[in-house]
Amino acid sequence: MRKFIVGVMGAGEDAEEGAKEMAFRLGGLIAREGWVVLSGGRQAGVMEEVNRGAKQIAGSLTVGILPTAQAAVSDYVDVVITTDMGNARNNLNVLSSDVVVACGTGGAGTVSEIALAIKAKKPVILLGTDRDSKAFFQRIGKAAVHTADHPEGVIARIKTIKG
């Protein structure tokens, strides 16, 4: 019964417009495949948009792993996991995902999640990340770090990874 989970990481309040648009489209595409969208669950930036995108699709399922009980939760999250462990929850986000997608360049939180995903040997897909960041992460994570230029490319890549 276990569902396939795609973790989507990215900036909250500081997210760029382009990253938010990609997150919205990506959420819908993941949901259309019948996969679960997992995110940090907050009502901001990439987290908000990927869940909003997923919930346009009937039968979609979204899971948010919240840093604190006080955090404002996205209205588009079905299942809220409250950790009350701040950014230590970033490790849970990646461990609970079958594939980790970083959407946009992101800030320090997203960087920590990419690094923790590499450490946990999870496949990582960088979507719309700048050239220097790509080079940095591919040096550390080698073949486990993939890149995509648009949400459709992420889906295609995940299908290859699933085999």
Add this chain to the structure above:
Amino acid sequence: MRKFIVGVMGAGEDAEEGAKEMAFRLGGLIAREGWVVLSGGRQAGVMEEVNRGAKQIAGSLTVGILPTAQAAVSDYVDVVITTDMGNARNNLNVLSSDVVVACGTGGAGTVSEIALAIKAKKPVILLGTDRDSKAFFQRIGKAAVHTADHPEGVIARIKTIKG
């Protein structure tokens, strides 16, 4: 979109037959209400049975919060959250539940979850717990600690709590 979550706690390998039977019935009853079943997710005892019971119902949703990536997961869990934080994950189980049900007398793990639920001011329902344990927890948790003798009583109590 946020779904109502009932956390069901109880023994794993050491669970008594009576507790397992109640867990199976309780899982089905929770699912019939359209609520999510949340548990420790392992393939043992109360965790296994509450998920198995829920998955007899079409449209049910089960979430398991695993202590480690190595733990054997119940086949009846839809969404697996991997914490890799051992029994510190017990606090996540209770924080993520709208109501916490302890099924059977349970061992030290269940006791820690009841105590953490009281600490987090979550409503707790003791199902089929022995008299001394009931008295102990009601002294600590006062009005937040409820009791029930059978799974139907748990559902009725949750409806009262939800108001």
Add this chain to the structure above:
Amino acid sequence: MRKFIVGVMGAGEDAEEGAKEMAFRLGGLIAREGWVVLSGGRQAGVMEEVNRGAKQIAGSLTVGILPTAQAAVSDYVDVVITTDMGNARNNLNVLSSDVVVACGTGGAGTVSEIALAIKAKKPVILLGTDRDSKAFFQRIGKAAVHTADHPEGVIARIKTIKG
């Protein structure tokens, strides 16, 4: 070089006078043995008093494992470990202690720590705990749960456990 660590758990703001007096004496006795005092680190109740007692002794060392970065820290803690993980840190308190002492009857937080200590197979000593609580924990933890009526009895018991 590894030092022997005695974890002392107990109530914060709600601690009874008797428990605080015993904690102060116990802190001094642990320090005199050259052992480290480990606690929840907050500036309240048993945590404050056990650290204050220890710091009356030259060469003592006190470690506090804080639930949040915002918690008021006891002035008598030498080494502050900040977890920002709320009561999930209770599991760290017990895992990091060679022996766990519960001082006074304590509330739900202390109960969770005793239960997590039993789960982790750590020796537990109940100091000045009421009769019903003693019976409850000895039923769950069996031979791993010891009792003492005064701080000197705790030290004697630890020496027996250390062998």
Add this chain to the structure above:
Amino acid sequence: MRKFIVGVMGAGEDAEEGAKEMAFRLGGLIAREGWVVLSGGRQAGVMEEVNRGAKQIAGSLTVGILPTAQAAVSDYVDVVITTDMGNARNNLNVLSSDVVVACGTGGAGTVSEIALAIKAKKPVILLGTDRDSKAFFQRIGKAAVHTADHPEGVIARIKTIKG
């Protein structure tokens, strides 16, 4: 009584010789200032060497925050904090440090700690890090990210930060 804590992060088994030599010298220099050395605590690489260096100095104090109870602990750690939370403990390492030093280029674990330190607004000092990594982290962390070419430079920088 609260002691000033310098967290030193770096690779374990994969640490380069140069990073290990710098870690050994840095440990001694931190201890000479009367500051506490905090690390991941394992018996490998930068963790082992920074603690070994510190313990050459009389009166030094070393704290290790272990990922699991099974991890081999450095013989040069005085106070062992066992988290049993895998790499989620990386966030505790940085939250518990007044300053975070990354020694050598490090792998994914070290990258996650630098990122989490930036997220937690802790001052970070990169010691002997390659040019591309420096540029990457300074872009993310801006003025909070400092660099040093040798252990003496780290101590000087910490004194400036302490003010």
